[in-house]
Amino acid sequence: MDKGTAADIEMLEEALAGMVAPWVRALGLRVAEAHAGQVLLRLPVTPSLVHGGGVLCGQALMAAADTAMVLAVMTRLGGFKPMTTVQLQTSFLKPVPGSSAHAEVLARVLRMGKSLIFGEILMHTDTGDLAAHATTTYALL
Amino acid sequence: MDKGTAADIEMLEEALAGMVAPWVRALGLRVAEAHAGQVLLRLPVTPSLVHGGGVLCGQALMAAADTAMVLAVMTRLGGFKPMTTVQLQTSFLKPVPGSSAHAEVLARVLRMGKSLIFGEILMHTDTGDLAAHATTTYALL
Amino acid sequence: MDKGTAADIEMLEEALAGMVAPWVRALGLRVAEAHAGQVLLRLPVTPSLVHGGGVLCGQALMAAADTAMVLAVMTRLGGFKPMTTVQLQTSFLKPVPGSSAHAEVLARVLRMGKSLIFGEILMHTDTGDLAAHATTTYALL
Amino acid sequence: MDKGTAADIEMLEEALAGMVAPWVRALGLRVAEAHAGQVLLRLPVTPSLVHGGGVLCGQALMAAADTAMVLAVMTRLGGFKPMTTVQLQTSFLKPVPGSSAHAEVLARVLRMGKSLIFGEILMHTDTGDLAAHATTTYALL
Numbered sequence: 001m002d003k004g005t006a007a008d009i010e011m012l013e014e015a016l017a018g019m020v021a022p023w024v025r026a027l028g029l030r031v032a033e034a035h036a037g038q039v040l041l042r043l044p045v046t047p048s049l050v051h052g053g054g055v056l057c058g059q060a061l062m063a064a065a066d067t068a069m070v071l072a073v074m075t076r077l078g079g080f081k082p083m084t085t086v087q088l089q090t091s092f093l094k095p096v097p098g099s100s101a102h103a104e105v106l107a108r109v110l111r112m113g114k115s116l117i118f119g120e121i122l123m124h125t126d127t128g129d130l131a132a133h134a135t136t137t138y139a140l141l
Numbered sequence: 142m143d144k145g146t147a148a149d150i151e152m153l154e155e156a157l158a159g160m161v162a163p164w165v166r167a168l169g170l171r172v173a174e175a176h177a178g179q180v181l182l183r184l185p186v187t188p189s190l191v192h193g194g195g196v197l198c199g200q201a202l203m204a205a206a207d208t209a210m211v212l213a214v215m216t217r218l219g220g221f222k223p224m225t226t227v228q229l230q231t232s233f234l235k236p237v238p239g240s241s242a243h244a245e246v247l248a249r250v251l252r253m254g255k256s257l258i259f260g261e262i263l264m265h266t267d268t269g270d271l272a273a274h275a276t277t278t279y280a281l282l
Numbered sequence: 283m284d285k286g287t288a289a290d291i292e293m294l295e296e297a298l299a300g301m302v303a304p305w306v307r308a309l310g311l312r313v314a315e316a317h318a319g320q321v322l323l324r325l326p327v328t329p330s331l332v333h334g335g336g337v338l339c340g341q342a343l344m345a346a347a348d349t350a351m352v353l354a355v356m357t358r359l360g361g362f363k364p365m366t367t368v369q370l371q372t373s374f375l376k377p378v379p380g381s382s383a384h385a386e387v388l389a390r391v392l393r394m395g396k397s398l399i400f401g402e403i404l405m406h407t408d409t410g411d412l413a414a415h416a417t418t419t420y421a422l423l
Numbered sequence: 424m425d426k427g428t429a430a431d432i433e434m435l436e437e438a439l440a441g442m443v444a445p446w447v448r449a450l451g452l453r454v455a456e457a458h459a460g461q462v463l464l465r466l467p468v469t470p471s472l473v474h475g476g477g478v479l480c481g482q483a484l485m486a487a488a489d490t491a492m493v494l495a496v497m498t499r500l501g502g503f504k505p506m507t508t509v510q511l512q513t514s515f516l517k518p519v520p521g522s523s524a525h526a527e528v529l530a531r532v533l534r535m536g537k538s539l540i541f542g543e544i545l546m547h548t549d550t551g552d553l554a555a556h557a558t559t560t561y562a563l564l
Contacts (some may be wrong), residue, residue, distance in 0.1 A: 022190075051161055259375050
């Protein structure tokens with residue numbers, strides 16, 4: 001799959017830089033690919049994200065999932081509109097080793113309703129294991 | 142309700158300082174109360190946690206919920222044992238205004254099984270509105 | 283707690299009889315209590331609901347949870363309005379023995395928004411153990 | 424994709440007939456395809472499953488999802504072992520019209536751990552629309 005248009009990726013990088021809370025921006029998420037309804041982010045596994053058990057903290061994965069889905073919705077809206085997360089359910093299948101370079105966070109819009117949007121986020125280790133799986137609902141305001 | 146024993150609160154504060162990933166520690170969570178199977182954390186609403194829409198970012202609430210539940214489990218185990226979050230489902234009922242002093246994060250163990258632990262987390266604004274509600278499963282390793 | 287008004291209970295029993303799919307009606311759910319935003323149903327544990335493992339099947343608990351929440355919403359709306367379940371998350375904490383007389387299904391509205399409604403359902407055995415816990419979102423159409 | 428071996432399909436049909444609670448059996452679920460870690464069931468949309476709003480009741484979809492996942496796990500275990508549903512989260516994306524012939528229920532094992540199993544269930548209308556999406560965790564006993 002190609003990476004998507006440079007314009008889309010730039011729009012999403014700007015949204016990351018301008019709209020996301022500074023604490024979430026500190027995750028260092030980067031837009032790797034962007035298509036209509038689908039966005040792939042890369043989450044660098046830095047020491048600040050690793051807990052005492054030596055693996056990437058689940059909180060970072062949930063935060064990345066939520067952020068990725070907002071961007072995936074933007075690719076369908078053609079830009080930002082006010083929206084809110086209604087619910088996010090995350091299952092943690094396999095730890096991401098703290099020694100990983102990054103985790104891959106792939107968000108997909110499953111259904112774009114008039115007011116409700118449904119999506120799914122797959123999070124993989126950089127060796128291709130499925131680490132976490134999230135489903136989510138957003139509401140346009 | 143009393144705050145719980147100072148020894149319990151100290152043990153949990155130490156776990157926050159020593160085991161939690163630095164990025165999560167940056168949330169500035171404080172243990173306000175601790176009882177067997179129940180922990181109340183306070184999450185300061187600082188500008189770094191507020192997104193472009195002017196409200197506390199949902200990612201901070203999910204991270205606080207997960208952290209609070211680990212501490213609530215510790216009050217039942219009498220200390221830390223290796224465990225992992227199996228799943229966490231969060232519903233976002235009402236935004237926490239960015240001008241709030243803090244959010245209250247109350248985690249309760251609903252069932253302590255031999256290997257699986259079920260819990261619930263209620264997150265309130267400092268004016269007493271229910272902002273978010275999470276349910277979660279942990280596995281002892 | 284008192285049982286609530288007979289008029290409310292009658293309205294909800296009629297909704298159960300008239301609107302619910304026949305297959306769900308076969309559960310034999312009865313309205314035990316009804317208050318504004320809260321409904322208690324009783325689910326008889328009959329042999330048709332018990333699976334090969336000798337316990338009440340989880341499918342019956344999920345179906346009862348969803349049904350109970352529709353009725354709890356009706357107590358807030360003062361009657362039926364078209365609505366749809368957006369999502370339902372159920373955790374199964376402890377099996378309900380097949381020899382039980384019934385399970386208790388308590389649905390509570392947590393937040394009544396203009397278009398979205400959030401709720402929680404607690405399911406107990408007839409000996410008072412928490413068997414299942416569900417959270418849910420509904421949308422008014 | 425081929426339908427899978429007749430032996431697998433027969434084993435799963437027998438499990439449906441012998442282990443599932445009679446009330447769930449009344450759904451009339453049929454095994455359409457079976458592969459290692461993946462099972463496709465067909466849920467006939469009969470009048471008994473349609474509620475007052477004229478669409479397939481969500482309770483039937485949740486029950487089918489849970490049942491399909493048990494069968495998908497069996498294809499990996501090579502038969503039945505005692506297991507329990509830990510949690511099931513279902514999102515309802517689009518109603519299944521009551522006039523449909525059937526809904527398709529595709530369950531996939533996402534991760535087979537030693538004690539915990541993670542899965543996903545996609546439910547489509549017979550015209551190919553995604554109607555519901557579930558994620559679930561099972562525990563081997």
